Amino acid sequence: MTDRDGDPHDGGQPTEQEFEAEVRAFYEAHAMRRPVDAGTLSTGTLGTGAWGTGSDKVGLFPERTPEEEAAELAEAKAWAATAFDAGLGWITGPLAYGGRGLTRSHQQVHDRIASEYLRPPLGVFTIGLGMVAPTILAHATEEVRQATLRPLYRGDLVGCQLFSEPGAGSDLASVQARAVRDGDEWVVDGQKVWTSGAQLSDIGEVLCRTDPEAPKHRGLTAFVVDMHAPGVEVRPLRQMTGGASFNEVFFTGVRIPDSHRLGEVNDGWRVALTTLMNERAAIGGGSAGAGSSLTRRLLTMARAFGRADDPLVRQQLAAVVVNERVASYTNLRALASVAAGQAPGPELSVAKLALTANMVRTAETVASILGPKLVADGGEWGTYAWSEYVLGVPGMRIAGGTDEVLRNIIGERVLGLPKEPSA
Numbered sequence: 126m127t128d129r130d131g132d133p134h135d136g137g138q139p140t141e142q143e144f145e146a147e148v149r150a151f152y153e154a155h156a157m158r159r160p161v162d163a164g165t166l167s168t169g170t171l172g173t174g175a176w177g178t179g180s181d182k183v184g185l186f187p188e189r190t191p192e193e194e195a196a197e198l199a200e201a202k203a204w205a206a207t208a209f210d211a212g213l214g215w216i217t218g219p220l221a222y223g224g225r226g227l228t229r230s231h232q233q234v235h236d237r238i239a240s241e242y243l244r245p246p247l248g249v250f251t252i253g254l255g256m257v258a259p260t261i262l263a264h265a266t267e268e269v270r271q272a273t274l275r276p277l278y279r280g281d282l283v284g285c286q287l288f289s290e291p292g293a294g295s296d297l298a299s300v301q302a303r304a305v306r307d308g309d310e311w312v313v314d315g316q317k318v319w320t321s322g323a324q325l326s327d328i329g330e331v332l333c334r335t336d337p338e339a340p341k342h343r344g345l346t347a348f349v350v351d352m353h354a355p356g357v358e359v360r361p362l363r364q365m366t367g368g369a370s371f372n373e374v375f376f377t378g379v380r381i382p383d384s385h386r387l388g389e390v391n392d393g394w395r396v397a398l399t400t401l402m403n404e405r406a407a408i409g410g411g412s413a414g415a416g417s418s419l420t421r422r423l424l425t426m427a428r429a430f431g432r433a434d435d436p437l438v439r440q441q442l443a444a445v446v447v448n449e450r451v452a453s454y455t456n457l458r459a460l461a462s463v464a465a466g467q468a469p470g471p472e473l474s475v476a477k478l479a480l481t482a483n484m485v486r487t488a489e490t491v492a493s494i495l496g497p498k499l500v501a502d503g504g505e506w507g508t509y510a511w512s513e514y515v516l517g518v519p520g521m522r523i524a525g526g527t528d529e530v531l532r533n534i535i536g537e538r539v540l541g542l543p544k545e546p547s548a
């Protein structure tokens with residue numbers, strides 16, 4: 126085996142060509158090929174064939190019973206473990222923490238091949254891998270990196286993000302949950318809200334106030350908390366989509382070892398920014414492929430209902446496709462600059478905003494095509510099912526930074542416009 130530079134003796138990492146064969150063999154052995162018309166959302170699998178066949182679920186926050194949720198989690202964990210054990214769970218991760226130590230190009234090779242196969246829904250790992258793990262890698266102690274990174278990427282641990290509170294959302298620096306030092310531990314009391322996936326999580330990244338006297342951005346500290354520790358209580362919140370994918374989380378006298386601190390005491394704002402930038406990358410960048418699959422479903426529906434030649438519907442469909450293509454190039458540019466070692470910047474805010482703007486366009490196009498079938502369940506395949514998507518779009522416009530806040534960031538940091546007057 127030779128390395129990328131052709132030297133057979135410097136570490137034995139596969140060339141992209143060798144890696145492609147390896148990935149192909151793995152997927153042939155463990156997954157079914159995706160039929161031409163199928164697609165996936167991060168939260169589920171679209172139909173497995175032509176219009177009218179397979180599942181018609183397209184929800185962004187699907188409604189599931191606890192039993193369905195547990196079965197889906199078990200399936201996702203089994204897949205993650207198999208992929209990790211085959212060396213495909215953390216392709217670009219450092220070898221020291223269980224990663225494969227390969228390049229972003231290897232990752233792209235993997236993603237291209239993976240998109241040709243059906244995998245179980247892996248959305249349960251989005252926050253743990255997209256936001257918490259990169260923050261742990263950047264800011265945690267060696268002990269916590271060793272204890273959490275490999276299990277997170279292998280699917281043995283699920284992670285959540287405990288930032289928002291009833292009085293701290295867009296204005297995140299207003300966090301009030303208190304952490305008070307007690308010897309080698311911290312004691313946390315307070316409430317978090319909108320915590321996605323907390324009900325399934327084993328660890329969480331929690332942002333707490335550690336110096337109430339300091340200016341609000343300077344008195345925060347972040348920790349990795351054990352979600353099964355005494356004093357952690359998770360209460361589900363039901364959404365208008367019908368499901369309950371996020372929660373309130375109450376902390377009462379929860380003890381966290383100081384070794385589980387992320388970054389320095391009172392430097393939690395910097396840690397939170399690492400997470401938020403990765404969140405925008407995970408939402409904006411990670412969804413480009415899912416968007417395309419969904420758009421294919423939309424086009425198939427327009428044809429199935431004989432609306433593909435209607436000039437107004439065609440115009441709407443074209444706008445969805447064109448904006449999706451432009452957004453995917455913006456995402457690739459943003460992700461390439463991150464891969465080249467630059468700190469994620471405001472371009473990720475553009476990526477997230479572009480994604481949600483196109484979700485709104487998609488929802489409007491769906492409504493044009495389906496009319497009343499969108500709101501009244503007549504039992505017809507692929508019609509009322511879209512209501513879960515349409516009702517989920519407002520949540521996507523809020524999660525990970527609201528449209529308004531992202532526009533402020535773009536206005537101030539990209540376009541250099543005067544700062545928004547603060548209240």
Ligand SMILES: Cc1cc2nc3c(=O)[nH]c(=O)nc-3n(C[C@H](O)[C@H](O)[C@H](O)COP(=O)(O)OP(=O)(O)OC[C@H]3O[C@@H](n4cnc5c(N)ncnc54)[C@H](O)[C@@H]3O)c2cc1C
Nearest residue numbers: 286287288289293294295319320321520523524525527529
């Ligand atoms: C689906 C979903 C999943 C989520 N998951 C998580 C999670 O896992 N973990 C977590 O910690 N949080 C999570 N959140 C919470 C999310 O981060 C917050 O809802 C978001 O930051 C907005 O905060 P808020 O809800 O307090 O609204 P507010 O900040 O109170 O905003 C209310 C309105 O005022 C506008 N506004 C606020 N400030 C400004 C400003 N300066 N200029 C102009 N307009 C402004 C907003 O755009 C919004 O329209 C989730 C939210 C959703 C919807």
